[in-house]
Amino acid sequence: MAGRGSKNDQRARTEAERARLYAARSEWHRGQQRRRVRDNVVAGVAGGVLIAAVIASQVVHAQITAPEPEPTQSSTPSPSATPEQTPVPIPSDTPAETPAP
DSSP, rough: OOOOOHHHHHHHHHHHHHHHHHHHHHHHHHHHHHHHHHHHHHHHHHHHHHHHHHHHHHHHHHHHHHOOOOOOOTTTTOTTTTOOOOOOOOOOOOOOOOOOO
């Protein structure tokens, strides 16, 4: 039966495999970090745009639905200064009902 080689060859293969796995794992982690940074930047920009849009919409809404200014006292007479008129009953052409005896 033929041998597999010396222990040094086997050790070298094992170390090479470990180095390859370590490099692959390190690259994967670097990719994860880049993805997280990218996602955080995108979320920050989108959040900033959203907040700016909310503020802008509130300003526009406040401008459109602004309450009308109340009139000043000098421009219109106060309600207590004008006498209130009572409605005058209008006479009708129909005869008034008389109570039965």
